[in-house]
Amino acid sequence: MxxxxxxxxxxxxxxxxxxxxxxxxxxxxxxxxxxxxxxxxxxxxxxxxxxxxxxxxxxxxxxxxxxxxxxxxxxxxxxxxxxxxxxxxxxxxxxxxxxxxxxxxxxxxxxxxxxxxxxxxxxxxxxxxxxxxxxxxxxxxxxxxxxxxxxxxxxxxxxxxxxHFLAMTTVQNILGSRLANRVLEPLWNGVHIDEVEIVWEETLALEGRAGYYDHVGALKDMIQNHLLQLLCLVAMEPPITLGERDLRDRKVDVLRSVRPLTEDDVVRRTRRARYLPGRIGDRDIPAYADEDGVDPGRGTETFAEIRLQLDSWRWAGTTFRLCTGKALAAERKEVAVRFRPVPHLPFRHAGDVLPNVLRFGLEPEGLTLDLTGTGARPQELAPLSLTAHMEPPAVPAYGRLLLDVLTGDAALSIRGDEAEESWRVVEPVLAAWQSGLVPLEEYPAGSAGPA
The missing domain is CATH 3.40.50.720 (NAD(P)-binding Rossmann-like Domain)
Structure with missing residues (x-):
């Protein structure tokens, strides 16, 4: 050490x-x-x-x-x-x-x-x-x-x-759930999974961070790094070991498989917005453009959404939605794996049956599986959720990272080629946004985001 x-x-x-x-x-x-x-x-x-x-x-x-x-x-x-x-x-x-x-x-x-x-x-x-x-x-x-x-x-x-996202308990649990449970891995592909949502939505507004945030924006602050890292863990092939070479090789493979976005793709598959005045709880929130230290002409977004597809055998037909936003009505920080519906329902009173969703809660940490079970009447179906609450870790995420640095374990650090591939994914989006191809929408602070 x-x-x-x-x-x-x-x-x-x-x-x-x-x-x-x-x-x-x-x-x-x-x-x-x-x-x-x-x-x-x-x-x-x-x-x-x-x-x-x-x-x-x-x-x-x-x-x-x-x-x-x-x-x-x-x-x-x-x-x-x-x-x-x-x-x-x-x-x-x-x-x-x-x-x-x-x-x-x-x-x-x-x-x-x-x-x-x-x-x-x-x-x-x-x-x-x-x-x-x-x-x-x-x-x-x-x-x-x-x-x-x-x-x-x-x-x-x-x-x-x-x-530090890579050292969070639930992020680590994504690997455990995938790689240590035979019941999940055979279903972990585009045949069974329709969409994966990787979401970090928060009620927090700018909170005095204009000096940093107004030069970066939501896409660079969250999606280019944190959320793409979560995408790698969800979508990568099972590594031989969790050592630094094997794990990081598989993560780079995911980023390399992201289908490049054309200008038309950026227009159809991305959104950007920033918040207007509003109220969150008992707080009055000024418009982002009126916050101290913000240059309104810069057009910095506080909400960003991007839908990606992976050109790989495993993930053909699956959409990966990465979304982040500030000053929203509610906190939603999770990875939601949405399975495709069953091909046939023989139940007489089936009603509207929602597809199964496996949710990895990031903050608070937890694991929820949304299923369908039996209802009160014969042949009636009803929603059923199974929830596991995670024990808080003895050492926080930054503690894990510091320990890795001092002991020399680089498995959870980002390799140089991985950092470059992450920029390759988002650069077409940044270029199209800067040229005005995607309009900067607006949403009231304290709302669910842009309509």
Missing amino acids: IERLVLFGATGDLTARYLLPALAALHEAGQLGAAVRLTGVSREDMDSADYRAWIAEQLERHGGTYPATAREAVVAMADYRRTDVTDPAAVADAVAGEGPVAVYLALPPALFPGVVTALHAARLPTGSRIVLEKPFGENLAGARELNRILGELLPENAVFRVD
Whole structure:
């Protein structure tokens, strides 16, 4: 296990909300070595004592469910370096030390190329690793250039392009349900499955994130990475093992099989929209275009939908619907596998029988199978649902990812060619949207989305 973790962007929101609580969780679970040290790197004017006080405050706010002993251990392992990440000499000084180091870039993606180049000049010790948060580049060309720079720094298995969705319990349960249950795998194909919906709809509005979100939008923020990763797990062929090579090879196969979208396809199979003023619960929500920091002329979408088809033997005839939206009436975060209807119903009082749906709940986590059972009268049918509630994991998703980084397990990280293929899928959509081929629809905040 690597014992030096250097965290660039050490005073940011990602660090406060997710990385520090993840370290506390790992300590509480006994999975963090006693010798592990954390070096925070940021431009903030503070020393190590100030930084430890800041960590304690953030853990109280975002990690208060963990015991005080675990939170205190994270505080004790930390020190701080005030550093300008655009200064190569300062970056080299921040990572200097004995033994391999894990360098986590909790930074805006625009800074990645410069920091990675500076790390290359710093000559990281053998066995070091680097961690990057999505998005990996701003487009296909940017992803290729970033991969080139990373390849000059470290071997591919030492580069961790992390997506915390892959470490969520229910996402992992997709693999378990598919690959460990004989009753499902024979049905897991286009002969039996009509549509797969991969949905992340939330009541959350912009919430002060205009500086990031208005330059990205729903398609880049969610579909290009998180939802395409879920598509890979649902649609991939069974891997030989769940090791980094076998698992990631099969995921890349899925992305390569996505049928390229023509301009006509984009017009027919995609939608984009943004929210108008409305009300969610007891909150009055202003229009997205009126939010502080938003440039209305940019036409950034807060709702995006894309319907894909895979050119593969297994999935011929199945539609994959990826959808995400903000400021909606209700939370819906799930993967819904919709089976085709049975060819014949011999029941006298069948009525409207809905097809079977297997739902993997992402947030909250759970598993539901919608079936049809018997009703109150003879030969009458009625809906029946079987639900399994998932036990909350001892270690959150970011804890799992941090542990993988420190121990060197790259199976859940995104390989360079996978990042490029993800951009290949969405680039025709981005180009068509930017040229105005698909209108920017509108929907009231607190509604079900565009009509």
